[in-house]
Amino acid sequence: MKGNExxxxxxxxxxxFGNAVLALDNVNNNIYNGEVVVVIGPSGSGKSTFLRCxxxxxxxxxxxxxxxxxxxxxxxxxxxxxxxKMGMVxxxxxxxxxxxxxxxxxxxxxxxxxxxxxxxxxxxxxxLERVGLAxxxxxxxxxxxxxxxxxIAIVRALCMEPDVMLFDEPTSALDPEMVGEVLDxxxxxxxxxxxxxxxxxxxxxAREVGSRVIFMENGKxxxxxxxxxxxxxxxxxxxxxxxxxxx
Amino acid sequence: xxxxxxxxxxxxxxxxxxxxxxxxxYNNFIVDNRxxxxxxxxxxxxxxxxxxxxxxxxxxxxxxxxRVTYDKRVDTPKQSVSQKAGRFILGILxxxxxxYLNIIQGTPTIVQIMIIYFxxxxxxxxxxxxxxxxxxxxxSAYVAEIIRGGINGVDKGQMEAGRSLGFGYIPTMIYVxxxxxxxxxxxxxxxxxxxxxxxxxVASMVALQDLLAAALLIKSRTYSAFFxxxxxxxxxxxxxxxxxxxxxxLERRLNSGER
Numbered sequence: 001m002k003g004n005e006x007x008x009x010x011x012x013x014x015x016x017f018g019n020a021v022l023a024l025d026n027v028n029n030n031i032y033n034g035e036v037v038v039v040i041g042p043s044g045s046g047k048s049t050f051l052r053c054x055x056x057x058x059x060x061x062x063x064x065x066x067x068x069x070x071x072x073x074x075x076x077x078x079x080x081x082x083x084x085k086m087g088m089v090x091x092x093x094x095x096x097x098x099x100x101x102x103x104x105x106x107x108x109x110x111x112x113x114x115x116x117x118x119x120x121x122x123x124x125x126x127x128l129e130r131v132g133l134a135x136x137x138x139x140x141x142x143x144x145x146x147x148x149x150x151x152i153a154i155v156r157a158l159c160m161e162p163d164v165m166l167f168d169e170p171t172s173a174l175d176p177e178m179v180g181e182v183l184d185x186x187x188x189x190x191x192x193x194x195x196x197x198x199x200x201x202x203x204x205x206a207r208e209v210g211s212r213v214i215f216m217e218n219g220k221x222x223x224x225x226x227x228x229x230x231x232x233x234x235x236x237x238x239x240x241x242x243x244x245x246x247x
Numbered sequence: 248x249x250x251x252x253x254x255x256x257x258x259x260x261x262x263x264x265x266x267x268x269x270x271x272x273y274n275n276f277i278v279d280n281r282x283x284x285x286x287x288x289x290x291x292x293x294x295x296x297x298x299x300x301x302x303x304x305x306x307x308x309x310x311x312x313x314r315v316t317y318d319k320r321v322d323t324p325k326q327s328v329s330q331k332a333g334r335f336i337l338g339i340l341x342x343x344x345x346x347y348l349n350i351i352q353g354t355p356t357i358v359q360i361m362i363i364y365f366x367x368x369x370x371x372x373x374x375x376x377x378x379x380x381x382x383x384x385x386x387s388a389y390v391a392e393i394i395r396g397g398i399n400g401v402d403k404g405q406m407e408a409g410r411s412l413g414f415g416y417i418p419t420m421i422y423v424x425x426x427x428x429x430x431x432x433x434x435x436x437x438x439x440x441x442x443x444x445x446x447x448x449v450a451s452m453v454a455l456q457d458l459l460a461a462a463l464l465i466k467s468r469t470y471s472a473f474f475x476x477x478x479x480x481x482x483x484x485x486x487x488x489x490x491x492x493x494x495x496x497l498e499r500r501l502n503s504g505e506r
Binding site for chain 1: 321323324325326327330402404405407408409410411412413414415418422423426427430
């Protein structure tokens with residue numbers, strides 16, 4: 001891939017759920033390698049839909065998404081293959097409750113990347129140690145706290161060695177005291193230049209590690225800027241109003 | 248041997264009723280080793296139940312997945328030719344499954360078994376095989392609905408998580424959704440096993456030597472209905488009780504353990 005080509009190119013993305021307002025209304029955006037793009041906005045603004053469209057968990061009504069130069073909205077392209085390179089972290093963790101943590105982490109690499117059990121477990125163990133949960137490898141998800149579950153969910157996505165990580169409100173379902181441990185993991189990922197798209201309400205995180213912040217409302221990108229400009233010099237009245245309420 | 252039992256009984260019970268009881272017991276179960284007929288019949292009943300249940304489970308699983316897949320399909324604006332063809336085939340399969348479920352659930356088991364036995368596979372000499380097929384078809388219709396409920400009960404985030412890792416729809420079903428669906432459907436499946444066990448007694452109507460047929464055979468030799476039928480009922484009851492007990496324990500374990 002050429003140096004200046006975006007990792008993800010979003011073109012005229014539209015999603016119609018049949019409601020009065022389009023969930024996504026002709027959204028265009030480019031996400032480049034190494035960027036941490038933080039998407040914020042009021043609920044119902046389309047920010048989660050935007051993120052879920054990036055790996056086609058939500059199928060767009062119109063528009064194109066190019067991932068590493070390939071149009072993944074084209075049904076002729078093998079979506080499953082591209083999804084392997086897009087790690088996804090959900091608000092509700094969505095760990096597989098009937099598998100041990102180790103199995104949760106290794107099933108993808110073993111079945112999809114055809115790694116050997118040893119290889120997959122070695123990689124999983126390394127990542128578990130990084131997030132401080134190596135001792136939980138043989139536990140089941142229900143034996144863990146919310147913060148632990150979310151850290152495991154991040155590791156599960158990382159085990160596939162993705163080129164981009166998508167976070168859909170990763171801390172919204174957590175007890176306040178567990179938010180920090182998850183954000184810490186995400187910050188360390190950002191420091192390693194992982195490309196990340198994060199939908200969140202954590203303004204502190206957006207400011208600290210974001211390379212770009214996007215504000216969405218009514219399915220449109222209303223404003224986007226570097227974190228400092230975004231928070232200190234909001235252009236639109238709507239964003240000023242929003243920031244006043246949340247900060 | 249017979250005389251010995253009679254003499255022993257005489258020592259303990261002296262009135263006529265007791266003597267009649269012992270004689271009946273003797274005639275119905277000891278003469279010609281008639282107890283072993285019941286045992287053989289039980290063997291066939293169990294074989295029929297186990298195989299019909301396993302095959303019914305597999306068939307029901309396939310039907311359930313087709314039905315759920317059809318119900319949850321999303322029509323995307325952009326579809327390749329192969330996707331359109333897939334949709335079309337799915338629609339046809341779903342219609343077939345629905346018709347199948349309606350017919351099987353809307354007709355009596357005994358009529359289904361007789362149709363298979365006397366009409367569709369009238370030439371077959373493998374009686375147990377034909378009966379197994381009949382009960383497989385019957386059971387699959389009920390199992391399909393049980394499993395469909397189980398699949399619908401699995402959080403939709405599970406499918407999304409599997410897909411986001413890069414698993415296709417069917418692999419995600421196999422590795423992620425179906426294991427959880429079966430687990431929550433387990434009590435209902437155990438119940439279906441009990442129902443099936445009892446229902447296999449219908450097989451005696453198509454000349455299969457199952458437990459009930461063995462009891463009826465004894466009755467035809469001894470002209471006494473009470474002992475062989477009560478014996479058959481007792482055996483059914485004991486096996487059902489064991490299954491029920493097992494199912495209750497399983498359920499308790501699932502409810503208390505991690506889910």
